[in-house]
Amino acid sequence: MKVTIKKMGINGEGIGYLDRLPVFVPGALCNEEVEITLTEKNGRYAKGKITRICKKSDKRVRPICGIQRRCGACPYMICDYEEQLRFKKDDLRQSLIKYAHIDPRLIEKIRPSNKTLFYRNQCKLPCGMDDGELVNGMYSPNSNIFVPMDTCYVHEKELEIMRKRILKVLNRYHVRPYDWHQKRGLRYLILRGFEGKFQCTLVSGEEKFDPQMIEDLMALEGMHSLWQSYQTQKKAVELFGPKMILLGGERYIYVTLDGVRLPVSPRSFFQLNTQQAKNMYACIAEMVGRQNERIVEAYSGIGGISMTLKDDAKEIIGIEIVKDAVINARQSARENHITNVEFVCADAADKLLYLSKNSSIDVLVVDPPRTGLDEAMLAVILRSKIKKIIYVSCNPSTLAKNLAILSDRYEVERIVPFDMFPNTAKVETIVSLKRR
Numbered sequence: 001m002k003v004t005i006k007k008m009g010i011n012g013e014g015i016g017y018l019d020r021l022p023v024f025v026p027g028a029l030c031n032e033e034v035e036i037t038l039t040e041k042n043g044r045y046a047k048g049k050i051t052r053i054c055k056k057s058d059k060r061v062r063p064i065c066g067i068q069r070r071c072g073a074c075p076y077m078i079c080d081y082e083e084q085l086r087f088k089k090d091d092l093r094q095s096l097i098k099y100a101h102i103d104p105r106l107i108e109k110i111r112p113s114n115k116t117l118f119y120r121n122q123c124k125l126p127c128g129m130d131d132g133e134l135v136n137g138m139y140s141p142n143s144n145i146f147v148p149m150d151t152c153y154v155h156e157k158e159l160e161i162m163r164k165r166i167l168k169v170l171n172r173y174h175v176r177p178y179d180w181h182q183k184r185g186l187r188y189l190i191l192r193g194f195e196g197k198f199q200c201t202l203v204s205g206e207e208k209f210d211p212q213m214i215e216d217l218m219a220l221e222g223m224h225s226l227w228q229s230y231q232t233q234k235k236a237v238e239l240f241g242p243k244m245i246l247l248g249g250e251r252y253i254y255v256t257l258d259g260v261r262l263p264v265s266p267r268s269f270f271q272l273n274t275q276q277a278k279n280m281y282a283c284i285a286e287m288v289g290r291q292n293e294r295i296v297e298a299y300s301g302i303g304g305i306s307m308t309l310k311d312d313a314k315e316i317i318g319i320e321i322v323k324d325a326v327i328n329a330r331q332s333a334r335e336n337h338i339t340n341v342e343f344v345c346a347d348a349a350d351k352l353l354y355l356s357k358n359s360s361i362d363v364l365v366v367d368p369p370r371t372g373l374d375e376a377m378l379a380v381i382l383r384s385k386i387k388k389i390i391y392v393s394c395n396p397s398t399l400a401k402n403l404a405i406l407s408d409r410y411e412v413e414r415i416v417p418f419d420m421f422p423n424t425a426k427v428e429t430i431v432s433l434k435r436r
Contacts, residue, residue, distance in 0.1 A: 002054060005032045008087045010397070012075025012425035016048075023048050026141070027069060029057040029079055030087070059083040064117065065153050072141035074154060074423035085110045085419060088427040092396045092417050099400035100407065107415045111279060116422040119273045120154045122192040123163060124239055127177045127185075134171050136163065136189055154423060158222070159193045165220050166191070166200060173213040178205060183232050188239050190266065194255040194274065197224040201266045202247075203239055206230045209247070218248040225249045227266050240267055252328065257281060258308045262332045268325045269301045273420045280392070280418050280430060281308045284365065287390050287414065287432040288312050292362040296355060296386075298348040298377070299367045303329030305392075306341050306365075313362065318343040319351045349376035356384035365390045372398030378405050389433040394420075399429055411436050 003016030005028045014028030023046045028034045033055035036048030063069075063077040076084045089110045096102040113119055125136035130148040137148040151160055166189065178185035188203040200223065202209070209228065217226055226248040231241030244266065252263035255270060257278060264270050271277035284305060288295065292313035297306045300318030302325050309316055320326050320343065329343040344351060348366075355361065364386045366373060372395060373381075381389070382405070389410060393399035403412065410433040420428040 001038075002033060002035050003028075003048065005030055005034065008091065008425075010091055010425060012087075018046065021046055025050060026072070026075065027078065028053075029060055029083075031055075032057045032060075057083075065151075067138075067147050067149060070140055070145075070147045071138045071149070073138055075425055077153075077423040081112070081116050081422065084422065085112060088419060088425070089417055091425070092415075092427055092429060095396035095400040096403070096415070099397065100404040102400070102403065102412055102415075106412055107417065110417040110419055110427070111276075111283075113273060113276050113419045113422050115273075115275070117153050118155065118157050118160075119275070119422065120152075121156055121159065121194060121270075121274050122190070122272055123152065123155050123159060124188060124190045125149070125163075126188055129177055134167060134175055134177065134186065136167065154421075156193065158196065159191060159198075162193065162198050162200075162220065162222060163189065163191055166217060169213060169216050169220070172216070173210050175209075175213075180234065187231055190239065192253065192264070192266075192270075193222070194253055194264070196222055197253050198222050199225040199227070199253045199264070199266060201227040201229055201240070201244075203229045203231050203241065205232055214247050223249065224253050225251065225266075229266070252331075257304055260304075260307045260310075260332065260336050260338070262302050262304055262307070263328045263335075264302060265324050265328055267322065268328050269322075270304065271420065276418060276420050276428075277304070280420075280428065281305060283416055283418075283430055284390055284392065285309055285312060287430065288363050288365070288388075294359060294361050295363045295365065296352065296361050297365040297367070298352060299369070300329065300343065301325050301367070303332055303341070303343055305367065306343070307332065307336065307338055309365075310338050310341055314340060316341040317355065319346055319348050321345065321347055349374070349380050352377070352384070353380045356380065356386065361386045363388045363390060365392070367392040370395040370398065373402045378402065381406065382409050385435070387435050389431075391429075391431040391433065393429045393431065394426065396427060396429065399431065403431065403433075406433060409436055410434065 005014035014025045025048045035052040040047040059079045093104045128146040178187040184205040190201040228245045230243040295313040295316045297318045300320045306318040326345040414432040418428040
């Protein structure tokens with residue numbers, strides 16, 4: 001059967017209609033006519049697989065990656081960059097209209113990434129076997145089919161070089177993928193790099209690696225921090241296990257933002273596109289303004305935003321529930337001699353309730369996970385008298401649903417989307433709200 005693609009879905013798939021029933025078609029672009037076979041159908045939607053593209057979009061390009069279709073991590077690699085930006089802004093616009101009835105004219109031009117390839121500073125890749133060798137790869141979407149990977153074109157080039165060197169050492173010592181029965185082997189290779197220095201975590205079963213192998217890994221140029229993490233739970237939400245062991249080198253690597261050096265440990269979150277993170281933080285600072293008495297940042301992570309705002313308020317308090325990230329943030333404040341920024345390890349809603357009762361807050365910066373602000377956090381914000389909110393979001397639908405609730409007390413001033421992840425369907429958004 002043939003379907004004409006009318007719009008793009010939130011995961012980068014094309015959406016057409018069969019007798020008003022939406023059909024999701026991975027690998028199809030807007031305005032294309034495709035021949036499909038149905039792979040799933042129920043009363044609310046259907047899914048289809050392309051058998052032939054009858055009419056191609058003039059925005060379609062040949063992907064640089066040979067496994068793009070099977071891997072599924074970069075669905076927009078098949079269209080030119082300007083079209084990617086249009087899709088992302090349209091996704092944001094639709095969510096804001098649907099859930100929050102926000103005037104789409106408030107959405108500013110999406111800020112493009114200066115790199116569309118080789119921009120990602122971290123990889124978290126599963127391990128498998130290919131031709132008798134340990135390799136990294138990805139699992140095809142919604143399956144357990146392992147797709148071996150040679151080169152990933154969204155990783156920074158230096159990160160890819162280091163990843164391949166690590167695999168070479170691991171193969172020399174005959175390291176194998178994780179075996180569920182024996183609870184041995186390597187599950188994930190997690191690698192992060194800043195400024196030519198790398199932090200590697202080997203997520204494995206409860207086993208000890210050959211000391212000579214550890215020595216050889218530490219001898220790789222740029223290897224600054226080597227960790228092992230035990231993870232034997234079959235359906236674990238976290239890639240990292242509960243136990244972290246420093247095998248060699250330093251506990252942290254450092255990233256520099258606006259003159260502030262931030263220590264980063266394996267579990268700590270940091271934006272994956274370093275240059276675009278700097279651009280986002282500059283936008284946040286512009287929205288916050290100068291000469292504030294008190295700024296609170298909820299979900300503050302390693303404190304990057306709080307410390308780049310150090311000159312914009314007399315007092316800044318960062319709230320984060322992940323202990324490792326708070327330790328990183330406090331250490332960074334000490335090392336950078338920043339005395340007006342304090343970090344507390346606590347639940348964001350509980351601590352914000354306490355702070356809002358006992359002192360006035362000029363600006364609240366929130367950078368929640370993809371699930372958005374929970375009910376407790378929204379209730380605290382609505383009861384408070386916080387003058388301004390800067391909401392940093394990585395999910396347009398949860399952002400819009402939260403803004404719909406906050407609209408009782410707050411008015412949207414600006415909406416600035418950023419393309420943090422070119423070739424994917426994801427979009428980051430910064431929203432400035434003022435109290436009515």
